[in-house]
Amino acid sequence: MTDLQVSAQAATSRTAEDLLAQMTLEEKLAQIVGFWEKEDGEAVAPLQGEFETPRGYDEVTKNGLGHLTRVYGTRPVDADDQARRLWAQQRRLVTGTRLGIPAIVHEECLTGLSAWKAATFPTPLAWGASFDAELVEEMAALIGASMRDLGIHQGLSPVLDVIRDPRWGRVDECIAEDPYLVGTVGTSYVRGLQSTGVHATLKHFIGYSASQSGRNFGPVHAGPREIADVLLPPFEMAVLDGEVRSVMSSYNEIDGVPVAADPEIITGILRDRWGFDGTVVADYFGVAFLQLLHHVAGDLGEAAGLALKAGVDIELPTGDAYLDPLADAVRSGKVDEALVDRAVLRVLRQKAELGLLDATFDDEPPSGVDLDSPEHRRVAARLAEESLVLLSNDGTLPLAQPRRVAVVGPNADRPEALFGCYSFLNHVLAQHPQAAVGLEIPTVREALAAELAGAEVVAVRGCAVDDEDRTGFDEAVAAASSADVAVLVMGDHAGLFGRGTVGEGCDRDDLDLPGVQRELVEAVVATGTPVVLVLLTGRPYVVDWALECCAAVVQAFFPGEEGGRAIAGVLSGRVNPSGRLPVSLPRSSGAQPYSYLHPALGGDGDVTNLSTVPVRPFGFGLSYTSFTHSDLTVDAEAATGGTITARVRVTNTGDRAGADVVQLYAHDVVGSVTRPVAQLVGYRRVELDAGESVEVELVVPTTRVAFTDRSGRRVVEPGELELWVGASCADKETSARTTLTGGVHEVTTADARWTTTTVR
Incomplete structure (x- = not known):
């Protein structure tokens, strides 16, 4: 690890606040945009090439730069050669600009670092199929180490969109249709990546997967309860439990308001409610799309103002709206410069966390980094097998x-x-x-x-x-x-x-x-x-x-x-x-x-002639051995603001070793609003030899069955819960009931808790 990749706690001789106070407007705007060196035919983003006038690196970076976009991931380049070019670009920022601030380098890393000859792991839908959050964390740490070694600071992953319609093309980027599984696996990815000093970026905040007819960019008609109870929880887990450092705004609109222009979502939920203090980046060209596709802005300057007010700090991949159009809007008084200052300060604080404010890049660039090592292969093989x-x-x-x-x-x-x-x-x-x-x-x-x-x-x-x-x-x-x-x-x-x-x-x-x-x-x-x-x-x-x-x-x-x-x-x-x-x-x-x-x-019933029952339910999967689940016991009572301890015996009744996924489901028997017939509230992979039996303990916070009531509050209501364990959500092999006692518990951010499990 080079001296520039220091921990987030490292001391710096320059502060974000001091640097902001010295900046001209042009220097501020340079810090909240990216630069993408690409050529004709390299279309790896939607409507790429529709916006910016091509400009060279020296011209774009004369006042500094916020992000370098996909340095390794735009075309097949030798990693050693590209590292030398990257170090030269960073030295140019350090020595050739007035304030000498290097850029954040970001890359895609959904199935591994998106670079030539880098290990390629299973897709996120396979992560979900593995039900192995610990292995996903191990994989993410390997990905992050590769990125860190090449001078990359931020990864545009994981995708925490909950699958709502399999016709949507981006299902393979998603983890599952269950928000708890998405949240646990996705948060593990965040922890693994960020353990190496690379910042993760949650995608796509929020609602993108719930598009009309499963169409990309389609409008979202989800109600506030679906958003709060299904779509938001994975992001909340990754922010509160995973302490993620970056979030990407989504392309879609919700009920007529584009997310990239919605301060109630990007600021109200993400920052004010959850306390997120990292950076929000735009999905590629998402700021310009406010004008071009959503038609809520008359020009790019107005689009920039809407996005900044909403809380989008950084325009990626380039500066189509946040450079000249935003400068004109600020000078004309249409956009308050204080909004620019807010975004710049967040970017500079992120650079301070990454150790970039004092980085000089006068060391030698990395060479000989093994991007597909035997350890990469081992984890890739194990995750593929488990999925x-x-x-x-x-x-x-x-x-x-x-x-x-x-x-x-x-x-x-x-x-x-x-x-x-x-x-x-x-x-x-x-x-x-x-x-x-x-x-x-x-x-x-x-x-x-x-x-x-x-x-x-x-x-x-x-x-x-x-x-x-x-x-x-x-x-x-x-x-x-x-x-x-x-x-x-x-x-x-x-x-x-x-x-x-x-x-x-x-x-x-x-x-x-x-x-x-x-x-x-x-x-x-x-x-x-x-x-x-x-x-x-x-x-x-x-x-x-x-x-x-x-x-x-x-x-x-x-x-x-x-x-x-x-x-x-x-x-x-x-x-x-x-x-x-x-x-x-x-x-x-x-x-x-x-x-x-x-x-x-x-679901199915006498009120319709058409069946919706899936051919195979969520959680289903066969083995070459067999497992039984028995003797489920749960606390007879639990406080609405407490936890439920569930214990179940799992036995391998076949003639060979195998892995079972213990799945604990719950159903709120009577609710003030309609409740799902089944909801995953805990899971655990268990390896068992033939004939072996273990008791698995799952400690479930009652907030896992929280929902949005008629007044818009997320609550846990008193009453009876049915819980069961089986081979899928539809299999009630062993079941039990508990009663939640006390008053209605209103959920706050202090209630966020990671799952705890014990196998003995």
């Missing part, structure tokens, strides 16, 4: 030493199929086809051939991910007909803005497998050869038909660089699957949006 969900199995899995295996499908031998939209491979390298991948990425076909060393593995593509070409069907059918088992690897291709079947700007009208993939599966099934369907996707699809006709179905949510080996391990039996669905497996496209957190009338 795989076995949806069905007639006993065909694990494979029993087949002599000939047909591996069929568009994702069987394609490295990109293992990665999400914000992986460097799909996000950046897709626009640089001449560049080498730079990573070892065994495909499913390659990994399975290595795993089943004694078998003949025949690979046939069969069809593409998303076109109508069926000319490969005959070859696929022939290969399957002569095989002992056919492994069909289907699913998505992650991309940007219509260049994929899932990803940012890649929304869906339906939830059928893209293209002619279903037809190919059905054609192979018709051969009579047992079919194992592997789904490499970034969202759940409607696959009830496959669960009925295939011998087994494995769901993999973009499992990363070690995903091929993890899938091969599950198929061979080397890995015992332990992933659980972090999102319901939908019955139909027409049943969307759907959440397991629905009230009674949001």
Whole structure:
């Protein structure tokens, strides 16, 4: 670690307040914008290139600079070479500007540092499937260490949007449909990243995933109760429990008001209610969008004023609105310069935390940083293995030493199929086809051939991910007909803005497998050869038909660089699957949006002729062993402002070791407003040998069942709670009841508590 990467408590000879007092207006504005060195064709953000007049680094930085945008993550560059350029740029800021303040360097890091040859981990939906917050924290610490070593200060992750509609393209960036699972896993990511001295950035505050019809940038019609009880809690946990240092405002509007222009959200909730004292950054071009897309500002200067007043401190990725347009608005009296000062002070305080106010960059830049070390690989492999969900199995899995295996499908031998939209491979390298991948990425076909060393593995593509070409069907059918088992690897291709079947700007009208993939599966099934369907996707699809006709179905949510080996391990039996669905497996496209957190009338009943029950519920996942949950006991009574202690016995009743995810759910029997029929309030992964039994204790703050009452207060009401543990939210294998006593407890920020669990 170089001398500039010091702890947040390090002493500095210059204070943010002193520097602000010395600044001209132009120097202030320079501190609240980014600079992005990009070229034609490098479109990695929405409507990129629509705004700023291209300007060189020297021109943009003559008065200083707030952020350097995606120095390593815009194109494939050698890390050593780019570090030398970065150090030169930072020295230019230190020695060539009046106040000599270096820039914050930020990068994307959703599935690992978004840089050429850097480790690529499973996508966040796989984190949720693992139900392993501790492992996610370990992964984030590795990502942060790589970033810190390269002189990067801030990561634009994690995404804490709660999944509301699987048709939305950015589902693969999200963790789950349950706010508690999102909050615990996301906060663990924050803790891991920030433990290395790199600041995390929560995305996207707030409501982005609840867009109309699952459309990117779509307006949000969520009511205040849904916002308070479902969408806000993960962010609140990451702010209060994770002490996150940065938050990104979202693109969307809520009830007609764009979030980036809403002081009630960005200042009122985030700062005044939760006490957040870090920086708020705009999602890329989000300030300019107030004029261009939302039409709530007449020009960029007015847009800048609205965003600053709301509490957006930093315009990313460039200074389209916060430079010349804002300067004109301040000088004309349309925008109060005090708003600029407020934002600048926050940025300078962040730079002080990062040790940048006294940094000189006169040391040597880093070289030889191993961005994909054996430790990266170990964690990537373990997380991939834990995230795989076995949806069905007639006993065909694990494979029993087949002599000939047909591996069929568009994702069987394609490295990109293992990665999400914000992986460097799909996000950046897709626009640089001449560049080498730079990573070892065994495909499913390659990994399975290595795993089943004694078998003949025949690979046939069969069809593409998303076109109508069926000319490969005959070859696929022939290969399957002569095989002992056919492994069909289907699913998505992650991309940007219509260049994929899932990803940012890649929304869906339906939830059928893209293209002619279903037809190919059905054609192979018709051969009579047992079919194992592997789904490499970034969202759940409607696959009830496959669960009925295939011998087994494995769901993999973009499992990363070690995903091929993890899938091969599950198929061979080397890995015992332990992933659980972090999102319901939908019955139909027409049943969307759907959440397991629905009230009674949001499910099936006699009042409608259509079923909404998912094909597989939230929390579902099979294993090669079996588990029972018994003897659930809970406190007979608990104060509305207290805790509930639950104990349950978990037993591995099968013949091999495995991991179970203990899931504790609650239901408020009678509430002053309608309450969900099930709500996750605690969970724990438990590794058990065959025949082993343990008692798991979960201590649940009653605030976990808090909700927004009719007056708009978040409260815990007295009354009866039903609690249960089972194999999913829909499985009440063992249950108990408790009574919350005392008066109505109004929830405050002091009530925020991290989960505590004990296994004995």
